Amino acid sequence: MRELLHRLRIPLLFAGLAVLASISIFADQRALQAGGRDLSWFSGSLLEVAAPVQRVLTAPIDLVRGTYRSYVALLDVREENESLRTQVATLQEESLQLREALVASQTLEQVAELRVHLDLPMLATEVVGQDVSPWFRTVVLDRGRDHGLRAGMPIVTESGVVGLVTATTPHAARAMLILDRQSAVDGMLQRSRARGIVRGTGKAELELEFTGPSEDVQVGDLVITSGYGGVYPKGVRIGEVVSVAPEAPYLVRRAKLRPAANFEKLERVFALLWRSPTLELLSGDETPQIGAAPHDAGKVTP
Amino acid sequence: MRAALALIVIGALALVVEGALVSVLPSLLLPDVALVGSVAAALFLGGAPALMALAGLGFASDLLSGAPLGLHVLVLLVPFVATRLANGSLELRRGMSEAVLAALLTPLAGVLTLGCMRLTGVSASFGLEFWLGLALQTAVNALLAPGACALVEAIASATGDVDPTRRGVAYVGSAAWAASRR
Numbered sequence: 001m002r003e004l005l006h007r008l009r010i011p012l013l014f015a016g017l018a019v020l021a022s023i024s025i026f027a028d029q030r031a032l033q034a035g036g037r038d039l040s041w042f043s044g045s046l047l048e049v050a051a052p053v054q055r056v057l058t059a060p061i062d063l064v065r066g067t068y069r070s071y072v073a074l075l076d077v078r079e080e081n082e083s084l085r086t087q088v089a090t091l092q093e094e095s096l097q098l099r100e101a102l103v104a105s106q107t108l109e110q111v112a113e114l115r116v117h118l119d120l121p122m123l124a125t126e127v128v129g130q131d132v133s134p135w136f137r138t139v140v141l142d143r144g145r146d147h148g149l150r151a152g153m154p155i156v157t158e159s160g161v162v163g164l165v166t167a168t169t170p171h172a173a174r175a176m177l178i179l180d181r182q183s184a185v186d187g188m189l190q191r192s193r194a195r196g197i198v199r200g201t202g203k204a205e206l207e208l209e210f211t212g213p214s215e216d217v218q219v220g221d222l223v224i225t226s227g228y229g230g231v232y233p234k235g236v237r238i239g240e241v242v243s244v245a246p247e248a249p250y251l252v253r254r255a256k257l258r259p260a261a262n263f264e265k266l267e268r269v270f271a272l273l274w275r276s277p278t279l280e281l282l283s284g285d286e287t288p289q290i291g292a293a294p295h296d297a298g299k300v301t302p
Numbered sequence: 303m304r305a306a307l308a309l310i311v312i313g314a315l316a317l318v319v320e321g322a323l324v325s326v327l328p329s330l331l332l333p334d335v336a337l338v339g340s341v342a343a344a345l346f347l348g349g350a351p352a353l354m355a356l357a358g359l360g361f362a363s364d365l366l367s368g369a370p371l372g373l374h375v376l377v378l379l380v381p382f383v384a385t386r387l388a389n390g391s392l393e394l395r396r397g398m399s400e401a402v403l404a405a406l407l408t409p410l411a412g413v414l415t416l417g418c419m420r421l422t423g424v425s426a427s428f429g430l431e432f433w434l435g436l437a438l439q440t441a442v443n444a445l446l447a448p449g450a451c452a453l454v455e456a457i458a459s460a461t462g463d464v465d466p467t468r469r470g471v472a473y474v475g476s477a478a479w480a481a482s483r484r
Binding site: 009023134135 | 326
């Protein structure tokens with residue numbers, strides 16, 4: 001018997017692994033449908049290690065990229081006019097600083113508007129890593145459970161919806177972007193109030209699914225969250241309609257959206273320290289409510 | 303088992319570094335560490351340590367990529383079996399063979415990944431963009447495979463965890479081949 005078990009240990013191990021993986025996928029999908037979950041210390045340890053390491057690795061990359069861009073810009077100025085190089089460089093530097101100040105002021109203004117509009121506690125967090133697989137669109141954030149983040153909390157920027165937290169550890173979190181194929185957001189057209197489901201395509205664009213010819217959807221329409229999906233609060237920008245599929249004898253029609261948030265330059269994002277009552281009911285754990293958030297509540301934490 | 307643990311730690315570190323590199327390089331230009339690592343493990347480690355390495359790399363890949371936990375493990379089991387079966391009758395432990403093997407298994411793993419995603423209700427299509435991306439990643443994995451295999455072989459030799467069931471495959475026409483024919 002022992003010899004038989006020894007002989008069959010590889011097939012048994014293989015089958016065990018296949019069953020374990022299948023159960024794990026099923027459980028993970030269930031958890032995702034319920035708004036995500038807090039990772040155990042064992043599963044979360046890799047994410048805990050990854051966040052600071054990726055932050056350290058990203059810093060020199062950004063430095064080299066910034067230096068290279070500055071160098072290229074300087075070369076252009078030289079070619080343009082050698083005699084005025086110094087003056088132009090000085091003026092450009094001044095101009096750059098002014099523009100940066102203007103952008104920073106506009107960004108702060110937008111953040112303030114968002115705060116007033118949503119009336120929810122927010123937590124500023126940095127994107128320190130991205131997904132390593134081309135099939136998924138997720139990011140790693142440098143704040144976790146100890147800062148008040150919980151699975152199911154929405155992530156936004158001053159421009160619009162980014163995604164939602166799907167897994168947390170004490171000091172890091174993973175968020176699924178709305179571009180991910182698994183993402184679906186209940187959206188609404190700001191102009192006509194027509195409703196539809198905004199799905200991720202895995203690429204840089206989104207897809208709006210709406211019902212038949214009765215709904216009024218036009219190019220240029222702004223799509224916002226409807227608040228009915230049970231994840232995102234109402235009225236946050238999702239994107240803008242860039243094309244609408246021609247009418248066809250189907251119940252469901254589709255339109256392509258340009259996301260409101262700039263996913264190419266996703267650096268600082270804001271986690272809304274809030275979960276909808278639906279998610280609260282599904283998760284059943286203790287999480288911050290509106291007006292009862294943890295230590296960061298009521299202010300945008302830098 | 304020490305070789306499997308070493309491979310898991312190195313693979314997880316490589317995945318973390320890849321996560322940082324994605325900000326400057328397209329993800330399709332980065333190798334599929336879990337696939338290449340598990341194929342190398344199937345070639346050079348015993349069955350149990352290789353499966354352990356596969357599980358570790360697969361789960362690490364899932365945790366860092368946002369895939370449903372277990373998806374990569376399930377998908378990697380197929381290339382693992384294919385590698386073990388082929389390795390029983392073909393001499394695959396050479397640079398070119400390893401590159402060709404990785405090139406054959408990458409599309410298989412890609413199709414299985416997308417297939418599993420569709421089974422879990424995710425809308426994903428086998429369009430032209432998918433195949434072009436897969437072709438790019440196939441080339442990257444094939445380039446990296448011989449290096450990864452050399453690393454795993456070195457780890458296996460250093461820890462003494464070499465595959466005990468592995469038979470040397472005699473080249474056609476060699477003395478060993480002639481002896482086996484008699």
